[in-house]
Amino acid sequence: MSYIETIVPEAAEGEVLAMYQRQQAHFGYLPNYARVFSHRPDVMASWASLLATIRRHVAPRRFELVTLATARALGNTYCALAHARALGELLGMDDTRDVVAGEGGTLSEVERSIMAFARKVACEAPAVTAGDVDGLRGLGLGDDEIFDIVAVAAGRAFFTRILDGLGVEADAAYRALPAELTGPLTVGRPIAGTPAAGTPAAGTPAAGNS
Numbered sequence: 001m002s003y004i005e006t007i008v009p010e011a012a013e014g015e016v017l018a019m020y021q022r023q024q025a026h027f028g029y030l031p032n033y034a035r036v037f038s039h040r041p042d043v044m045a046s047w048a049s050l051l052a053t054i055r056r057h058v059a060p061r062r063f064e065l066v067t068l069a070t071a072r073a074l075g076n077t078y079c080a081l082a083h084a085r086a087l088g089e090l091l092g093m094d095d096t097r098d099v100v101a102g103e104g105g106t107l108s109e110v111e112r113s114i115m116a117f118a119r120k121v122a123c124e125a126p127a128v129t130a131g132d133v134d135g136l137r138g139l140g141l142g143d144d145e146i147f148d149i150v151a152v153a154a155g156r157a158f159f160t161r162i163l164d165g166l167g168v169e170a171d172a173a174y175r176a177l178p179a180e181l182t183g184p185l186t187v188g189r190p191i192a193g194t195p196a197a198g199t200p201a202a203g204t205p206a207a208g209n210s
Contacts, residue, residue, distance in 0.1 A: 001032050001035065001168070001169060001192060002032065002035065002036050002166050002167045002168045002169075003166055003167035004036060004039075004166055004167075006035040006036055006038045006039070007035075007038035007039070009030060012038065015041040015042070015045075016038050016041050018041075019034060019037065019038075019041045019044055019045075020034065020038075029171070029173070031171050032078075032168050032169060032170070032171050032192060033078065033163055033168055036162070036163070036166045036168055047158070047159060050155060051155060051159075054148070054151045054152055054155055057144075057148050058148050058149075058152060060090060061087075061090055061091070062111070062114065062149075063152060064083050064086050064087040064090060065087065065099070065107070065111055065114065065115055066114060066115065066118045066149055066152045066153060067079065067083045067152060067156055068080060068083040068084055068087060068099070068100075068115075069115035069116075069118045069119050069122075070118050070119065070121075070122045070152065070153040070156040070157065071083060071156055071160060072119075072185065072187055073118075073119040073122045073123050074122050074123065074156070074157060074160045074161075074188075075164070075187045075188040076160035076163060076164055076187070076188050076189075077169075077170050077185065077186045077187055077188045077189050077190070077191065078160075078163055078168065078169070078170040078171075078189070079156060079159065079160055079163075080185040080187055081170050081174045081177060081181065081182065081185050081186075081191070082170075082174075084096055084100060084177070084181050084185055085174075085177060085181075087099065088181075091106065093178065096181070097178070097180045097181065100180065100181055100184055100185060101180070101184070109139065110139045110140065110141070113135065113136060113139055114136070114141075114149055117132060117135075117136060117149060118149055118152065118153045120132065121149070121150050121153040121154065122153045122156070122157055133146055136149075164188060164189065167189070168189070169189050169190060169191060169192040170189070170190075170191045170192060171191075171192060172191060172192045172193035174191050175191050175193065
């Protein structure tokens with residue numbers, strides 16, 4: 001589940017118990033990522049506040065597209081699956097499969113450019129040029145919107161590095177997503193409880209992530 005020992009729910013108290021209860025109420029189970037924050041619940045609270053502030057300025061569809069592109073580029077299975085599922089709730093699962101596969105006309109030219117820019121910010125930020133920004137301006141984006149895209153990508157980099165740096169695996173519930181998503185989006189660590197080759201996966205309810 002992770003490389004560090006975490007506080008088990010039965011022993012949680014104070015801020016940790018409150019955090020666990022919020023996560024349990026939201027997802028219907030305690031997600032793996034929440035457990036590693038048990039040593040620093042104030043960091044989780046700060047991350048949640050930052051994320052909410054960033055999201056407030058970005059339309060849900062754009063937020064999910066940028067986050068999916070960023071998580072995938074950073075090699076984080078957990079967030080890639082979580083935000084593909086969230087995108088599926090917005091677009092429908094068929095269109096989301098097309099987005100993941102890079103096929104079809106689901107995305108506009110602006111959206112494709114935004115996702116490419118987010119990938120560059122996530123993995124090659126020092127290589128971003130004024131020309132990259134001018135290209136987005138040429139597609140009609142304002143400087144405030146460009147800032148928001150960078151903020152979404154940078155914030156996701158922070159979160160994924162905590163998860164991957166501590167060995168956190170995506171919740172086993174994500175194995176219930178279609179293989180067209182779990183295959184290409186298992187870009188880093190495996191999904192928790194992934195069976196050995198040739199062993200059928202047990203179906204579990206799908207759930208999301210921050």
